Amino acid sequence: xxxxxxxxxxxxxxxxxxxxxxxxxxxxxxxxxxxxxxxxxxxxxxxxxxxxxxxxxxxxxxxxxxxxxxxxxxxxxxxxxxxxxxxxxxxxxxxxxxxxxxxxxxxxxxxxxxxxxxxxxxxxxxxxxxxxxxxxxxxxxxxxxxxxxxxxxxxxxxxxxxxxxxxxxxxxxxxxxxxx
Amino acid sequence: xxxxxxxxxxxxxxxxxxxxxxxxxxxxxxxxxxxxxxxxxxxxxxxxxxxxxxxxxxxxxxxxxxxxxxxxxxxxxxxxxxxxxxxxxxxxxxxxxxxxxxxxxxxxxxxxxxxxxxxxxxxxxxxxxxxxxxxxxxxxxxxxxxxxxxxxxxxxxxxxxxxxxxxxxxxxxxxxxxxxxxxxxxxxxxxxxxxxxxxxxxxxxxxxxxxxxxxxxxxxxxxxxxxxxxxxxxxxxxxxxxxxxxxxxxxxxxxxxxxxxxxxxxxxxxxxxxxxxxxxxxxxxxxxxxxxxxxxxxxxxxxxxxxxxxxxxxxxxxxxxxxxxxxxxxxxxxxxxxxxxxxxxxxxxxxxxxxxxxxxxxxxxxxxxxxxxxxxxxxxxxxxxxxxxxxxxxxxxxxxxxxxxxxxxxxxxxxxxxxxxxxxxxxxxxxxxxxxxxxxxxxxxxxxxxxxxxxxxxxxxxxxxxxxxxxxxxxxxxxxxxxxxxxxxxxxxxxxxxxxxxxxxxxxxxxxxxxxxxxxxxxxxxxxxxxxxxxxxxxxxxxxxxxxxxxxxxxxxxxxxxxxxxxxxxxxxxxxxxxxxxxxxxxxxxxxxxxxxxxxx
Numbered sequence: 153x154x155x156x157x158x159x160x161x162x163x164x165x166x167x168x169x170x171x172x173x174x175x176x177x178x179x180x181x182x183x184x185x186x187x188x189x190x191x192x193x194x195x196x197x198x199x200x201x202x203x204x205x206x207x208x209x210x211x212x213x214x215x216x217x218x219x220x221x222x223x224x225x226x227x228x229x230x231x232x233x234x235x236x237x238x239x240x241x242x243x244x245x246x247x248x249x250x251x252x253x254x255x256x257x258x259x260x261x262x263x264x265x266x267x268x269x270x271x272x273x274x275x276x277x278x279x280x281x282x283x284x285x286x287x288x289x290x291x292x293x294x295x296x297x298x299x300x301x302x303x304x305x306x307x308x309x310x311x312x313x314x315x316x317x318x319x320x321x322x323x324x325x326x327x328x329x330x331x332x
Numbered sequence: 333x334x335x336x337x338x339x340x341x342x343x344x345x346x347x348x349x350x351x352x353x354x355x356x357x358x359x360x361x362x363x364x365x366x367x368x369x370x371x372x373x374x375x376x377x378x379x380x381x382x383x384x385x386x387x388x389x390x391x392x393x394x395x396x397x398x399x400x401x402x403x404x405x406x407x408x409x410x411x412x413x414x415x416x417x418x419x420x421x422x423x424x425x426x427x428x429x430x431x432x433x434x435x436x437x438x439x440x441x442x443x444x445x446x447x448x449x450x451x452x453x454x455x456x457x458x459x460x461x462x463x464x465x466x467x468x469x470x471x472x473x474x475x476x477x478x479x480x481x482x483x484x485x486x487x488x489x490x491x492x493x494x495x496x497x498x499x500x501x502x503x504x505x506x507x508x509x510x511x512x513x514x515x516x517x518x519x520x521x522x523x524x525x526x527x528x529x530x531x532x533x534x535x536x537x538x539x540x541x542x543x544x545x546x547x548x549x550x551x552x553x554x555x556x557x558x559x560x561x562x563x564x565x566x567x568x569x570x571x572x573x574x575x576x577x578x579x580x581x582x583x584x585x586x587x588x589x590x591x592x593x594x595x596x597x598x599x600x601x602x603x604x605x606x607x608x609x610x611x612x613x614x615x616x617x618x619x620x621x622x623x624x625x626x627x628x629x630x631x632x633x634x635x636x637x638x639x640x641x642x643x644x645x646x647x648x649x650x651x652x653x654x655x656x657x658x659x660x661x662x663x664x665x666x667x668x669x670x671x672x673x674x675x676x677x678x679x680x681x682x683x684x685x686x687x688x689x690x691x692x693x694x695x696x697x698x699x700x701x702x703x704x705x706x707x708x709x710x711x712x713x714x715x716x717x718x719x720x721x722x723x724x725x726x727x728x729x730x731x732x733x734x735x736x737x738x739x740x741x742x743x744x745x746x747x748x749x750x751x752x753x754x755x756x757x758x759x760x761x762x763x764x765x766x767x768x769x770x771x772x773x774x775x776x777x778x779x780x781x782x783x784x785x786x787x788x789x790x791x792x793x794x795x796x797x798x799x800x801x802x803x804x805x806x807x808x809x810x811x812x813x814x815x816x817x818x819x820x821x822x823x824x825x826x827x828x829x830x831x832x833x834x835x836x837x838x839x840x841x842x843x844x845x846x847x848x849x850x851x852x853x854x855x856x857x858x859x860x861x862x863x864x865x866x867x868x869x870x871x872x873x874x875x876x877x878x879x880x881x882x883x884x885x886x887x888x889x890x891x892x893x894x895x896x897x898x899x900x901x902x903x904x905x906x907x908x909x910x911x912x913x914x915x916x917x918x919x920x921x922x923x924x925x926x927x928x929x930x931x932x933x
Binding site for chain 2: 161214215216218219252253256272273274275277280281282283284287291292294321
């Protein structure tokens with residue numbers, strides 16, 4: 153039987169959720185026995201191929217995020233929103249209360265230590281263009297499952313993955329959703 | 333406009349507070365009067381009242397910012413609040429508001445440059461049978477049309493004070509089309525009170541029980557049980573409170589009852605007072621019905637003169653009871669009984685955690701019976717005529733009659749008093765609404781049904797209702813109806829609990845997307861889930877029922893949704909390319925990567 157394929161990505165996130173994925177520790181061996189990674193920071197594969205599970209960390213803050221997210225949706229049978237930023241926009245969405253023009257000015261023109269004699273905002277097509285607000289990923293594509301937490305605990309991530317591997321609907325117990 | 337400095341404001345609000353005995357529990361009443369006197373509640377008034385009433389400033393501010401009839405910035409000398417009920421919309425209110433704005437050169441929601449005029453929207457003002465309607469300086473405007481708007485614009489331009497406007501502008505009709513037990517005028521004033529004195533409190537309670545009377549606000553709790561609980565509660569003092577905060581859009585039967593049968597309502601309250609042993613009665617009248625206050629006060633004065641209120645009622649030693657009228661200030665949530673009590677106590681209208689129920693701990697912690705206007709009217713009649721008289725009418729589980737507020741797409745909107753058990757089709761026949769596409773029974777929080785269900789009955793065991801009966805004709809778009817009511821709930825949520833505060837807004841946004849064709853079939857699923865969360869997790873009935881318009885129209889009129897859905901998948905919740913416009917402008921880019929398609933393959 154061929155291994156199931158998993159892809160992961162971090163959009164507007166901090167990679168903290170990916171750290172939490174690695175935190176499943178020795179279960180990574182169990183996972184490696186039945187699954188292999190497609191596009192993911194773990195493999196450094198740049199384009200996502202057909203996958204069984206996609207795990208997305210972070211919200212959507214720029215045009216590239218939208219494209220990557222759509223690529224994941226196109227290729228992954230099941231797409232999981234992993235963590236607070238993917239589900240709500242999280243910390244990056246704190247900029248939503250600040251007009252984009254002020255964000256850009258702070259970053260490229262007036263920020264302490266910024267040297268920009270031309271006083272222009274970069275226009276290189278290599279740089280993803282920012283959306284005026286940061287959005288949760290379910291506002292752009294259909295999401296099948298949501299893993300809350302900042303980051304979601306490793307046990308919760310493992311629970312969700314092993315449920316999916318076993319063909320079950322992922323369910324988290326109350327203690328896995330209780331953070332205080 | 334009278335312009336006062338801060339010191340002047342403090343003096344002025346001090347006078348207002350003094351008229352209310354500097355009683356912090358009368359804060360909502362005081363703030364209403366301040367608003368009327370100063371056309372807003374300025375910051376200095378908050379300071380002055382906090383100090384004078386011994387409250388924290390934030391408490392006063394919390395109350396002042398809760399109610400929509402109170403405003404922090406100045407409203408015009410002419411302050412128009414146009415009713416934005418769906419029935420007003422059916423009758424073309426949008427064009428009329430635009431007409432007045434244009435005639436007076438005023439932008440909606442923004443005071444005119446000279447500060448004289450403010451034109452705003454407000455929730456349904458309870459004149460659905462004679463809309464489009466509205467309020468000017470708290471006085472009702474009904475049956476508006478282009479001619480009336482022109483007249484009004486002329487009066488404003490000439491600077492004629494509202495008090496000197498032609499009376500016909502303020503006429504409010506009763507529009508009673510069918511009378512039964514209650515509207516036939518079942519008793520002479522005093523009959524009920526005399527009967528309770530002859531029969532005794534306990535026997536009267538037994539009659540109310542025999543009558544099978546259930547709460548007319550819509551919930552249908554057995555009235556005798558409620559009174560019994562209150563009577564048994566340990567306390568030196570008990571309270572009778574009449575819920576006349578008739579805010580459910582489409583409902584106006586309490587207005588008509590209070591206008592045509594006020595004696596009967598007060599009779600019921602007095603009977604209740606005797607049964608439970610209360611000395612204090614309160615009527616919480618919705619702010620939109622302020623015009624009823626004067627006539628009601630006159631009726632109360634007459635009853636005092638007749639010895640039907642006051643000390644030793646009808647000579648019965650120790651039977652002391654009087655009734656006081658409180659006005660609301662524009663908050664739908666205050667129709668919820670515990671929120672109403674909070675408001676009566678001078679607080680924000682946030683529903684309480686129950687239990688304890690008001691019958692144990694209500695107004696000022698005293699055992700309190702809160703009943704609907706119509707329930708008290710029925711109780712007054714039952715006291716005089718006995719339980720059998722009442723339960724001879726209606727069904728086994730829903731005895732007596734129900735006043736229905738019929739409005740919308742029908743020939744004869746108005747009040748219909750039918751015995752419980754009447755079918756929707758029979759009501760439609762009577763009001764000239766046959767051929768309707770849908771009927772909303774019990775308002776937005778009630779049940780919206782289609783033609784296949786018109787044989788259902790108005791009764792607690794089938795279609796329970798507080799009294800609204802809104803008819804939607806063949807051409808009506810039910811997505812628009814659901815959207816309108818979702819926005820209403822989002823506006824009226826008190827903000828106390830997250831499922832309701834956030835849920836109502838997210839639901840309204842979702843419906844906006846659906847309505848403008850920006851949603852796919854898969855977008856419906858999260859909205860259904862959200863509706864379930866709101867229903868099961870909200871703190872009070874507002875949040876629990878706020879998703880009804882969406883869920884019910886989706887179930888019964890799926891075709892209205894289908895024709896708008898853009899495919900099976902979800903659609904982005906926002907315009908992706910437009911969301912890049914600002915960054916494009918800032919960077920001067922317009923390459924392929926600087927654009928996004930709304931749909932993807």
